[in-house]
Every structure is written in structure tokens, then in C-alpha cells.
Amino acid sequence: MSTIPINSSSRLETPKGLRLYIGLFGRRNAGKSSLVNALTGQQISIVSDVAGTTTDPVEKAYELAGVGPIVFIDTAGVDDVGDLGKLRTARSYSVLAWMDLALIVCDAAGLTNCERSLIARAAQDKIPAIIVLNKTDCYANECLTATRTEAAASGFPVIEVSALSCEGIDSLRGAIKQVLADKTQPDRPLLGDLVKPGDTIVLVTPIDTGAPKGRLILPQVQAIREILDADARCLVVRENRVAEAIANERTTPAFVVTDSQVVRSVIEQTPASIPVTTFSIQMAYSKSDLTEMARGAAMLDFLKPGDKVMICETCSHHPQPDDIGRKKLPRWLEKKIGGPLDIDVVVGKDFPSDLTPYKLILQCGGCVVTRRHMLSRLQAASAQGVPMTNYGVAISHLQGVLARALELHPQAKQAFDQAHAELQKRFGSY
Ligand code: SF4
Incomplete structure (x- = not known):
């Protein structure tokens, strides 16, 4: 595992790996960037009438009331043209694959094959989605009936908004909250569910040239926090102190977690009766x-x-x-x-x-x-x-x-x- 430090500026923030991701997808000029700005009340994405202003996914970490820490991702239009446009479209679809929630943003005048294809992909890959009919301020109510009917037939919730006037934005926030509450599976803990109150867990963290100066890396900090949450004790040592730390303990540790790179040496120092795992194995347990x-x-x-x-x-x-x-x-x-x-x-x-x-x-x-x-x-x-x-x-x-x-x-x-x-x-x- 490489080293992402918990630095001072991010200490009070939720790391991006522990946030929910909400992506905005649609054609160029459907109003995706305006919608991110309306939802956050900030000028995060550059908005212009020129089609294709957003060329690469733009990320914004945000605290959404009632939902918690999230990241909005504003993506390039899926109708982009030319060789570069095809690459951008492929990139938008690759982002769609791992979204916790996709907002499929459509011009309320009607769906095209671009939106139909996004809706089909979200349904096929079981990605929670909301269809957002934008620019409702531009059309008479009766002109929208066919769009509403087709969007509703997808089975996804449909919300009508005007990103420009902010009409419908509160309803959209409510729908986001509802869908995320219904569909999102929380991350598994890194190791907290393997720990019982009163257990002692040994954590082995080498301090080598790869270790960030004066800090621990994210999985190590997460492990310490989960052990404390479980009302257990943790003993943090470098790889040369494992045998000594275990021998000096009056209670037998429940298990040892080590950096993968020293797993062999740590196992050699640990009695056979004490299980050993690695931070990276626990990441696979937690994250995949x-x-x-x-x-x-x-x-x-x-x-x-x-x-x-x-x-x-x-x-x-x-x-x-x-x-x-x-x-x-x-x-x-x-x-x-x-x-x-x-x-x-x-x-x-x-x-x-x-x-x-x-x-x-x-x-x-x-x-x-x-x-x-x-x-x-x-x-x-x-x-x-x-x-x-x-x-x-x-x-x-x-x-x-x-x-x-x-x-x-x-x-x-x-x-x-x-x-x-x-x-x-x-x-x-x-
Ligand atoms: S485990 Fe984390 S720090 Fe290491 S390479 Fe992967 S994402 Fe980066």
C-alpha cells in the first residue's frame, strides 16, 4: 500500500474514499454544471452556453444536508463529437459505473438516444439514478407531458427543475436523500467487526522512507479509530518490536495487522495461535x-x-x-x-x-x-x-x-x- 497521509488541512474532513459519489450525466448543454452549482449554492463548474464547456469530470466534495459527506462529479456531455469527444463520452460512462447515485440530466423538451442509453446503462448495472428534467422554465407545462411519461416509464424517480431559477431544487435534494437512504450499502468496516470489547489488537506500521513525515496513513488511522470504537485496546509497533510487544502483553492479542511489505517477518515473530492479517487484505475485505x-x-x-x-x-x-x-x-x-x-x-x-x-x-x-x-x-x-x-x-x-x-x-x-x-x-x- 502506498502512503496517503492524513495531513493537517484534511484532518477535519471526511476522506474522499469514505464519501458517497453523485455524478451528473447527460448531453452537452443539458444544464449539468448549472445543476451542480444550484445544488451546492456555489460556482463549482464553469457554466456557459457553449456546448461542451465541461471536458473532464469535475469533482467537488460537499456536505449535503440530511445525507452527509458526498462528492459531486460533473461529467462531459455524452453527445460530444470527434475523436476527443468519443474519449470524453467513454470517460463519462466509466465514471457512471461506480456512482452511488447518477443524476441523468435531460432537457425537459424530450429524451434523445443519449439519455435513453444512460438510463439503460444505469438500469443494467443497477446504479441508483434520478432522471432530472431541467429547463422547465423554458417550456409550457403541457409541452412536457411526453417527456414525463417516457422518463417515468424507466422506473427511476423523475424530478422537474430549473437550475436557472432554482425551482424544484429542494425536491431534487429530497429525492437524492431518499434514494441514497434506500439504495446505498454502507462500507464495511476495515476490521472493527472482527474486534470484541476488551480485545488487544497489535498494529504493525513500518516507519520507512515511504512513511509520510510525522503522520500515519489513512488505513492505520482508520484501524485505530475502529478498535477504539469497539472498546478494545490497540498496540502500535514497528516491525522490529512485534515479538517483544506480544511477549510483554499480559493478555494474548486477538490478532495482528501488519503492513503487507513486512508480513513475512511479522508472521515469523507471532505465535501460531495468534492470527495475522495485513492492512491491504483488510482493505479488500472492507472496500471490495x-x-x-x-x-x-x-x-x-x-x-x-x-x-x-x-x-x-x-x-x-x-x-x-x-x-x-x-x-x-x-x-x-x-x-x-x-x-x-x-x-x-x-x-x-x-x-x-x-x-x-x-x-x-x-x-x-x-x-x-x-x-x-x-x-x-x-x-x-x-x-x-x-x-x-x-x-x-x-x-x-x-x-x-x-x-x-x-x-x-x-x-x-x-x-x-x-x-x-x-x-x-x-x-x-x-
Ligand atoms: S492503497 Fe490507497 S494510497 Fe495506496 S495506491 Fe491505492 S489508493 Fe493510493
Whole structure:
């Protein structure tokens, strides 16, 4: 896991990975940017009569009354033209895939194939959506009947607004609140549900060149908070103090959580009766589907030199000299298979639509994105038959300690064993 610090300016803010994401989608000039501005009461997006003013998704973190911390994403029009326009449209659809709520913004005069296609995609991918009929101030009421009827037939809630005069904006806020309350699955805790009151949990946090100066990284802070919330105790140590810390404890720790990069050494220092997991494995547990990620890791034993592998880092952090995703993982992978791989490193929130060239996808913990975002990646990979695993699971396997690192998650271990047996039948011994 790379290091995103909790810095002083963000201490009082909810990290973006723990917010709900509301995206605005529609044609150019449907009024998406005006609508973000009307909903927030701020000039966040540039509004103009020139079609296609918003070319890249614009994000704004916001506290929506009655809902809590959210991020609005204003996207480029899905009717954009030319080669660049097609890329922008594809990007808007790729953002749609991981939204907690999509506002499909239409000109109230009528739906076109652009809105129909957005509505169909939201329905197909089970993305909660609201159809917003905008610019109602521009048309006589009786002219809107056909639009209302067609929009309502989609089964999604339909709200009429004028982003210009702000009429209907309160109703839209109410609908957003309602849909998010009905449809959103809360993130799973990182580890809080594995902790009982009075437990002692050992957290191992190396202070190396990758550690941010004077701070801990987000998953470590989250773990400490969840342990305190569970009325348990936590003992935070560096990797050279694990055996000593456990030996000095009068009560046996319930489990140990370590940074993946030192998992082997930590396991060697921990008595066999105490389970060990990693922050990154717990990120997969919290943010995506650990069982599926463990299933995907079985492919690590069947890679051959020259195979194409994708490594995904969801944030664009400044790479460290011995960066985990760009240096260490490739090195450990190539050492294991005995030759070079064809590795693509994909950074940020975009995810390629064609995954079929890849034999395996390795995904970071995704601490800066939502569970829905991570699940949408897993879903895309599974639909194209490409195994996906997570850094923590992969590193534990490459270090030869996966069975031990999954002791808290027997279902995930079982999924790995089952997938491994199936691949062995398909590819023979490795
Ligand atoms: S998003 Fe991924 S690469 Fe970035 S800090 Fe979190 S786990 Fe590391």
C-alpha cells in the first residue's frame, strides 16, 4: 500500500474514499454544471452556453444536508463529437459505473438516444439514478407531458427543475436523500467487526522512507479509530518490536495487522495461535470482495514470462524510489515466474474498458475510493473472465504466507484453494 497521509488541512474532513459519489450525466448543454452549482449554492463548474464547456469530470466534495459527506462529479456531455469527444463520452460512462447515485440530466423538451442509453446503462448495472428534467422554465407545462411519461416509464424517480431559477431544487435534494437512504450499502468496516470489547489488537506500521513525515496513513488511522470504537485496546509497533510487544502483553492479542511489505517477518515473530492479517487484505475485505480477490490470486502460480499483467493504483501519489506497485510487486512477480512480464501500470480512477489482454489484474487497496468503485472494477474483470487480486493477497502469496495471512477469513482461503485446483486442471502443474 502506498502512503496517503492524513495531513493537517484534511484532518477535519471526511476522506474522499469514505464519501458517497453523485455524478451528473447527460448531453452537452443539458444544464449539468448549472445543476451542480444550484445544488451546492456555489460556482463549482464553469457554466456557459457553449456546448461542451465541461471536458473532464469535475469533482467537488460537499456536505449535503440530511445525507452527509458526498462528492459531486460533473461529467462531459455524452453527445460530444470527434475523436476527443468519443474519449470524453467513454470517460463519462466509466465514471457512471461506480456512482452511488447518477443524476441523468435531460432537457425537459424530450429524451434523445443519449439519455435513453444512460438510463439503460444505469438500469443494467443497477446504479441508483434520478432522471432530472431541467429547463422547465423554458417550456409550457403541457409541452412536457411526453417527456414525463417516457422518463417515468424507466422506473427511476423523475424530478422537474430549473437550475436557472432554482425551482424544484429542494425536491431534487429530497429525492437524492431518499434514494441514497434506500439504495446505498454502507462500507464495511476495515476490521472493527472482527474486534470484541476488551480485545488487544497489535498494529504493525513500518516507519520507512515511504512513511509520510510525522503522520500515519489513512488505513492505520482508520484501524485505530475502529478498535477504539469497539472498546478494545490497540498496540502500535514497528516491525522490529512485534515479538517483544506480544511477549510483554499480559493478555494474548486477538490478532495482528501488519503492513503487507513486512508480513513475512511479522508472521515469523507471532505465535501460531495468534492470527495475522495485513492492512491491504483488510482493505479488500472492507472496500471490495476479499473472497473474489483471493480466488484471483490463484492465477499467480500459473503466470508465464511474457504474460500481460495490469497493476492498478487508484490514486496518483508521487512514486517512491522503491514504490510498491511500480517496483517491488513487478520485481517479486518476475522473480517468482523466472522471467519478465509485460506489465501495464494504470494510475487513477479510470479503468480500461477492454481487460481481455490481461492474464491477471493486481489492484491496490483503493483507500481513496468507495466500495462501489472497487466492486465495479471487480465486476468488469469478472464479466470479461480476467482474474483480479489485491496487493495484500498477492504479496502474502508471493512471500509464501497466504494461508496464515487469511486465517481471519477462512472463506477467502477456501476460494483460493478451489480456484487453484481448477487452474491446475486447466494448465497442469506449475
Ligand atoms: S489508493 Fe491505492 S495506491 Fe493510493 S494510497 Fe490507497 S492503497 Fe495506496
